[in-house]
Amino acid sequence: MRILMTGTAGFIGFHLALRLLDEGHDVTGIDGMTPYYDVALKQARHARLRARPGFTCHEFMLEESRALARTCRAAQPDIVIHLAAQAGVRYSLENPSAYVSANVVGTHNLLEQVKDLPVRHFILASTSSVYGASPEIPFSEDLPCNQPLSLYAATKKACEDIGHSYAHLHGLPITACRFFTVYGPWGRPDMALFRFTRNILAGLPIDVYNGGDMERDFTYVDDLVEAVCRLLPLPPAPASQAGHGASPVAPYRVVNVGGGRPVGLRDFIVAIERATGREAIRNMLPMQPGDVPRSWADCGVLERLTGFHPATPLQAGVDAFVAWYRQWYRSADGA
Numbered sequence: 001m002r003i004l005m006t007g008t009a010g011f012i013g014f015h016l017a018l019r020l021l022d023e024g025h026d027v028t029g030i031d032g033m034t035p036y037y038d039v040a041l042k043q044a045r046h047a048r049l050r051a052r053p054g055f056t057c058h059e060f061m062l063e064e065s066r067a068l069a070r071t072c073r074a075a076q077p078d079i080v081i082h083l084a085a086q087a088g089v090r091y092s093l094e095n096p097s098a099y100v101s102a103n104v105v106g107t108h109n110l111l112e113q114v115k116d117l118p119v120r121h122f123i124l125a126s127t128s129s130v131y132g133a134s135p136e137i138p139f140s141e142d143l144p145c146n147q148p149l150s151l152y153a154a155t156k157k158a159c160e161d162i163g164h165s166y167a168h169l170h171g172l173p174i175t176a177c178r179f180f181t182v183y184g185p186w187g188r189p190d191m192a193l194f195r196f197t198r199n200i201l202a203g204l205p206i207d208v209y210n211g212g213d214m215e216r217d218f219t220y221v222d223d224l225v226e227a228v229c230r231l232l233p234l235p236p237a238p239a240s241q242a243g244h245g246a247s248p249v250a251p252y253r254v255v256n257v258g259g260g261r262p263v264g265l266r267d268f269i270v271a272i273e274r275a276t277g278r279e280a281i282r283n284m285l286p287m288q289p290g291d292v293p294r295s296w297a298d299c300g301v302l303e304r305l306t307g308f309h310p311a312t313p314l315q316a317g318v319d320a321f322v323a324w325y326r327q328w329y330r331s332a333d334g335a
Contacts (some may be wrong), residue, residue: 002028003114005029006030010083017029027054031058048143080122086098088152099155104162123231128178130158133250150291174253177227184221209288213293216262256302
């Protein structure tokens with residue numbers, strides 16, 4: 001198939017593009033290469049993708065409508081996978097306009113360009129953050145998500161709502177995948193696993209928020225890639241019964257993609273200590289604005305649709321990340 005993917009220099013996009021190229025698909029990638037974190041890491045991901053047959057990449061922001069229009073017309077995609085976004089809960093407190101621009105405007109621009117193309121399925125990356133601090137756990141797709149705790153979550157929920165309207169008005173089949181705390185090799189430097197590993201190996205303190213009294217539903221990146229690949233040939237029907245994440249008035253559904261096994265922050269740190277062979281120096285801090293105390297995915301919809309449930313053990317995933325981290329920084333340092 002011809003696949004148009006945004007965010008191919010990002011953590012998830014890189015892994016998903018590799019899998020799709022391995023399966024023989026043509027992938028047209030778009031990435032803005034923003035300096036939110038180390039651009040060298042993004043460039044290294046893109047360099048590895050460029051070495052694969054079938055990959056073409058373009059570097060511009062989705063707010064650049066003309067460049068986006070040219071790329072979409074040339075790609076004529078069968079599938080669109082929209083991963084590009086300004087991520088990060090805490091950074092949304094510092095630079096809120098970046099979230100409205102990249103997430104809301106960028107998503108709208110992309111939908112405008114592909115709504116009249118013969119796209120079989122549009123995958124929209126969303127986040128578990130849209131559930132806010134809902135007391136109803138595990139989080140199911142039919143829970144109301146009307147109380148976001150961060151601007152990041154608010155913009156991603158806005159993208160879901162905009163997507164639903166395009167599905168209804170234009171018949172564009174859309175699946176919004178709510179990702180739960182994705183981790184693994186080539187991960188983002190702003191994520192806890194990367195920051196904790198870096199500091200533990202350097203003998204520096206790690207910041208532990210809310211005294212460590214937090215839980216996250218960690219999802220290994222290979223499991224996420226498998227889930228998305230299984231969803232690709234399963235576009236939602238034009239209309240279906242309400243419930244189980246599906247819309248009754250549009251070819252639109254929401255699907256949780258998570259491990260389904262929440263892990264306490266303290267246990268997560270212990271897993272990193274085991275992988276590094278070093279003990280963490282803990283700097284206990286209060287809860288940060290915008291953070292949620294726990295996340296926990298009900299993956300029943302994903303299982304019913306695909307027969308797949310993420311199953312990589314946390315320790316195995318953390319071990320893989322730490323091994324990659326050590327190798328990457330030895331290579332980067334020329335050692």
